[in-house]
Amino acid sequence: MILLTMVARVADGLPLAASIQEDEQSGRDLQQYQSQAKQLCRKLNAQSPDRCTLEAGDMNFHYLIAQGVCYLSLCEASFPKKMAFAYLEDLHNEFYDQYGRRVPTVTRPYSFIEFDTYIQKMKKSYVDSRARRNLGSINTELQDVQRIMVANIEEVLQRGEALSGVTKLCQSPVRP
Amino acid sequence: MEYLHRGTEEHFQQPSLLCSLMIRKPFLFLFNQPPGGPGPAQLSPSLAAMSLQSSTPEALRVVNLLQERNLLPPTPVPAPTPCLPQDLQKINCNPEVFRCTLTSIPQTQSLLNKAKMPLGLLLHPFKDLSQLPVVTSSTIVRCRSCRTYINPFVSFLDQRRWKCNLCYRVNDVPEEFMYNPVSRSYGEPHKRPEVQNATIEFIAPSEYMLRPPQPAVYLFVLDVSHNAVETGYLNVFCQSLLDNINALPGDSRTKVGFITFDSTIHFYNLQEGLSQPQMLIVSDIEDIFLPTPDSLLVNLNECKELVQDLLKSLPTLFGKTMETQSALGSALQAAFKLLSPTGGRMSVFQTQLPNLGVGALQSREDPNQRASAKDIQHLSPATDFYKKLALDCSGQQVAVDLFLLSAQYCDLASLGCISRYSAGSVYYYPSYHHQHSPAQVERFQKDLKRYLTRKIGFEAVMRIRCTKGLSIHTFHGNFFVRSTDLLSLPNVNPDAGFAVQMSIEDNLDDMQVVSFQAALLYTSSKGERRIRVHTLCLPVVSSLSDIFSGADVQAMTGLLACMAVDRSVTASLSDARDAMTNAAIDSLTSYRQSVLTIQQPGLLAPACLRLFPLYILALLKQKAFRTGTSTRLDDRVFAMCQLKYQPLFYAMLMIHPALYRVDDLTDEGALNINERTIPQPRVLQLSVEKLSREGAFLMDTGTVMYLWIGRNCHPNFLTQVLGVPNYAAVPENLYLLPELDTAESQRTRAFVGWLRDQRPFYPSLHVIRDESQLKANFMQNMIEDRTASALSYYEFLLHLQQQISK
Numbered sequence: 001m002i003l004l005t006m007v008a009r010v011a012d013g014l015p016l017a018a019s020i021q022e023d024e025q026s027g028r029d030l031q032q033y034q035s036q037a038k039q040l041c042r043k044l045n046a047q048s049p050d051r052c053t054l055e056a057g058d059m060n061f062h063y064l065i066a067q068g069v070c071y072l073s074l075c076e077a078s079f080p081k082k083m084a085f086a087y088l089e090d091l092h093n094e095f096y097d098q099y100g101r102r103v104p105t106v107t108r109p110y111s112f113i114e115f116d117t118y119i120q121k122m123k124k125s126y127v128d129s130r131a132r133r134n135l136g137s138i139n140t141e142l143q144d145v146q147r148i149m150v151a152n153i154e155e156v157l158q159r160g161e162a163l164s165g166v167t168k169l170c171q172s173p174v175r176p
Numbered sequence: 177m178e179y180l181h182r183g184t185e186e187h188f189q190q191p192s193l194l195c196s197l198m199i200r201k202p203f204l205f206l207f208n209q210p211p212g213g214p215g216p217a218q219l220s221p222s223l224a225a226m227s228l229q230s231s232t233p234e235a236l237r238v239v240n241l242l243q244e245r246n247l248l249p250p251t252p253v254p255a256p257t258p259c260l261p262q263d264l265q266k267i268n269c270n271p272e273v274f275r276c277t278l279t280s281i282p283q284t285q286s287l288l289n290k291a292k293m294p295l296g297l298l299l300h301p302f303k304d305l306s307q308l309p310v311v312t313s314s315t316i317v318r319c320r321s322c323r324t325y326i327n328p329f330v331s332f333l334d335q336r337r338w339k340c341n342l343c344y345r346v347n348d349v350p351e352e353f354m355y356n357p358v359s360r361s362y363g364e365p366h367k368r369p370e371v372q373n374a375t376i377e378f379i380a381p382s383e384y385m386l387r388p389p390q391p392a393v394y395l396f397v398l399d400v401s402h403n404a405v406e407t408g409y410l411n412v413f414c415q416s417l418l419d420n421i422n423a424l425p426g427d428s429r430t431k432v433g434f435i436t437f438d439s440t441i442h443f444y445n446l447q448e449g450l451s452q453p454q455m456l457i458v459s460d461i462e463d464i465f466l467p468t469p470d471s472l473l474v475n476l477n478e479c480k481e482l483v484q485d486l487l488k489s490l491p492t493l494f495g496k497t498m499e500t501q502s503a504l505g506s507a508l509q510a511a512f513k514l515l516s517p518t519g520g521r522m523s524v525f526q527t528q529l530p531n532l533g534v535g536a537l538q539s540r541e542d543p544n545q546r547a548s549a550k551d552i553q554h555l556s557p558a559t560d561f562y563k564k565l566a567l568d569c570s571g572q573q574v575a576v577d578l579f580l581l582s583a584q585y586c587d588l589a590s591l592g593c594i595s596r597y598s599a600g601s602v603y604y605y606p607s608y609h610h611q612h613s614p615a616q617v618e619r620f621q622k623d624l625k626r627y628l629t630r631k632i633g634f635e636a637v638m639r640i641r642c643t644k645g646l647s648i649h650t651f652h653g654n655f656f657v658r659s660t661d662l663l664s665l666p667n668v669n670p671d672a673g674f675a676v677q678m679s680i681e682d683n684l685d686d687m688q689v690v691s692f693q694a695a696l697l698y699t700s701s702k703g704e705r706r707i708r709v710h711t712l713c714l715p716v717v718s719s720l721s722d723i724f725s726g727a728d729v730q731a732m733t734g735l736l737a738c739m740a741v742d743r744s745v746t747a748s749l750s751d752a753r754d755a756m757t758n759a760a761i762d763s764l765t766s767y768r769q770s771v772l773t774i775q776q777p778g779l780l781a782p783a784c785l786r787l788f789p790l791y792i793l794a795l796l797k798q799k800a801f802r803t804g805t806s807t808r809l810d811d812r813v814f815a816m817c818q819l820k821y822q823p824l825f826y827a828m829l830m831i832h833p834a835l836y837r838v839d840d841l842t843d844e845g846a847l848n849i850n851e852r853t854i855p856q857p858r859v860l861q862l863s864v865e866k867l868s869r870e871g872a873f874l875m876d877t878g879t880v881m882y883l884w885i886g887r888n889c890h891p892n893f894l895t896q897v898l899g900v901p902n903y904a905a906v907p908e909n910l911y912l913l914p915e916l917d918t919a920e921s922q923r924t925r926a927f928v929g930w931l932r933d934q935r936p937f938y939p940s941l942h943v944i945r946d947e948s949q950l951k952a953n954f955m956q957n958m959i960e961d962r963t964a965s966a967l968s969y970y971e972f973l974l975h976l977q978q979q980i981s982k
Binding site for chain 2: 014015017018019020031034038107108109110113114116117
């Protein structure tokens with residue numbers, strides 16, 4: 001299950017698009033994870049590994065950086081890494097195609113929020129059980145997932161381990 | 177814009193620069209300037225706290241209400257101008273957006289208590305504006321301690337430091353703010369647009385979002401019982417949505433969905449790829465569930481054809497239904513489940529009392545009590561089901577709008593809660609029927625068009641702050657108050673008004689001015705997070721006469737109406753009526769005792785309050801509060817809802833309709849707008865004295881207009897405007913003006929059209945003769961006249977005088 005997907009500009013962590021699992025069933029309080037996702041995007045920079053998995057309790061954050069854009073997803077720990085990264089790769093291809101040129105110029109958060117529609121479709125195709133079996137014969141050219149770095153999200157956010165660059169943590173949204 | 181000076185006016189009304197910047201309507205009275213340039217009222221006081229000079233300003237001119245018969249100005253009453261130095265007042269907030277009952281704030285609570293006038297603010301924060309400065313900035317400058325947004329009324333200690341006008345904290349000017357992108361200059365932070373505009377909008381950075389901006393999601397919940405089909409509303413609704421499907425505010429993410437219901441709930445699978453919409457029926461209304469996880473709310477762009485197919489087939493789908501039951505509660509629960517993951521707007525269309533399942537209501541109106549002279553029962557909800565559900569909706573950013581189209585009692589007092597606490601709005605079409613009430617049908621169509629296409633904001637919150645010493649204690653409007661002063665608004669729409677009451681906790685000594693700021697954080701229909709900020713500045717005064725001279729009689733009336741609605745529900749209607757009368761008595765008593773220097777006989781009021789007793793009487797005779805005249809309970813409750821929800825301008829039309837003579841319209845004093853000549857007849861007093869059998873009169877009550885034709889009306893009017901040869905030929909149910917190619921017809925239609933253009937909802941028109949059934953409705957608005965159950969205006973004045981002299 002993919003619960004959260006975020007696309008952000010690496011240079012300054014500006015959110016470009018996002019999708020949160022819309023499901024009464026999953027009903028989790030994703031607030032905390034959202035906050036971690038935002039913080040994480042801010043911490044990333046050119047020195048960060050371009051593929052990484054971060055453990056967060058019984059969930060995993062997986063991210064992929066390509067062309068100055070970070071694609072981040074929050075998945076259940078049982079969700080296969082291979083699929084997670086194939087998903088992020090697919091997102092990157094489509095996103096870059098549609099919006100890649102404009103990424104350096106935008107200033108408003110979520111300037112490409114309309115990408116959400118595509119993210120949801122993509123998510124469905126990866127999560128739907130029949131599709132999962134089909135995608136089992138996944139793109140074998142996909143980078144060997146063994147080589148993807150694994151770390152712990154808390155440590156990364158607090159101590160900046162494995163990811164360089166420290167930015168101010170935003171604990172909760174600002175009062176209007 | 178140009179207009180012809182009207183020689184008959186007392187004041188020369190000049191639209192200001194602020195007017196042309198902010199207001200789309202070209203003619204709006206903002207500032208009240210006496211002829212011949214600035215007069216005593218305009219003398220900018222060097223210290224606002226100082227009492228006004230010896231010459232009495234116009235606002236305090238003593239009026240003996242018993243003698244002065246022509247109180248109404250010929251044109252709509254303008255908002256009073258706060259007595260501030262010109263450079264401050266020039267950039268002050270538009271009174272159409274932000275208005276205070278007292279434009280001169282008392283220095284202490286005891287002074288306010290002595291004045292015996294209510295202190296409060298009336299806001300229309302999301303009003304459609306023709307010009308709105310929008311700022312995209314990496315830093316939004318706010319006070320470090322109270323979080324007020326920087327505004328035109330802060331003070332700069334030097335270039336690098338600014339002092340908050342609400343808490344007086346000194347803040348640093350951030351480096352980025354030193355640069356002015358408009359003038360491309362550096363070092364003049366006070367020239368930035370945030371400090372030059374009292375109304376401004378910011379593009380919000382991501383810290384202002386709890387989640388990524390939601391898409392526009394519209395869910396329509398439709399009553400399809402036999403009764404509903406009978407009314408024929410479904411045809412109008414479906415056609416209206418089809419016509420406006422491409423104009424729904426949103427972007428490529430916009431989603432729509434439909435639920436219909438009678439004794440069961442029906443969902444519609446509109447998944448892309450289906451050859452036609454698929455209806456799914458859930459009959460277990462006690463434990464409602466969604467029959468399929470996806471495709472009940474679909475992307476509008478991708479599934480448009482299916483949506484259109486559904487809308488074309490819905491009216492006939494239920495054409496033969498014999499279902500009489502209505503499980504509204506379950507339908508609402510289902511709709512809530514569908515919308516809660518994303519938030520959005522629920523539009524509910526109901527044509528009868530819900531009588532099945534959760535939230536079922538009883539017909540508790542006693543028709544024999546409609547004309548009760550005593551208290552009215554059943555003004556409060558019969559069940560907390562709707563309020564509870566509304567609060568749940570609010571928590572998930574879902575607002576519920578209710579369209580009530582019914583000939584029978586529907587217990588709006590209970591149903592209305594679903595909108596009230598979820599920041600929705602209520603629309604009411606009593607006795608709606610596609611054949612029997614064509615005027616209602618027209619109104620429904622026009623209202624729907626506005627409703628579907630108007631601007632909308634999602635997942636919004638609003639906070640109102642005021643200068644230290646002042647505090648807000650009661651809120652009026654449709655919303656949920658979260659954490660003392662944060663208003664939760666799942667939807668915000670441009671037609672909603674709000675009001676708050678304030679008290680003075682600490683003396684405002686040493687303050688010359690105080691400020692108020694309303695900040696509205698919302699997501700636009702295109703997924704942009706924005707903050708709209710309005711700031712109002714008002715002088716502080718220490719004398720009662722100054723307080724009186726700054727009184728805003730319409731704002732006071734509007735706020736009292738809100739307070740009276742609350743009092744009617746929590747205490748009783750008679751309590752509320754007494755309280756309103758006492759408001760007039762107390763304020764005039766205070767004036768007489770503490771401000772009036774020379775005691776004179778009569779009922780004396782300052783000019784600025786001369787309309788107060790008239791407005792109070794109007795409230796006492798308003799549908800919401802009247803007794804002794806047959807009033808349907810739902811009509812009454814709806815009037816109460818409107819008094820709390822409508823922005824002041826429209827509320828005043830409800831309370832004190834405008835009456836004009838229209839059979840003798842001329843071009844003298846007319847406005848010239850877009851090359852059309854709009855006549856400007858005088859506003860008349862609401863008394864049959866002002867009617868004439870020889871004339872035709874238009875009464876504008878906001879949502880309804882009546883064109884009353886006198887028995888001996890000049891044949892010219894009948895032929896040239898109504899297209900009939902004589903009085904007897906005027907049709908019984910005429911609800912529109914024929915488009916005749918005569919000068920009189922053009923003038924009349926131009927005038928009526930101009931009145932209609934000034935408001936976002938559509939007033940229906942009824943042409944009535946003396947024998948018409950609607951004559952009673954028309955006559956009920958003749959506030960100044962005596963009736964079987966209520967005093968005339970003059971008698972009311974005498975009553976007040978008697979109470980004051982005690």
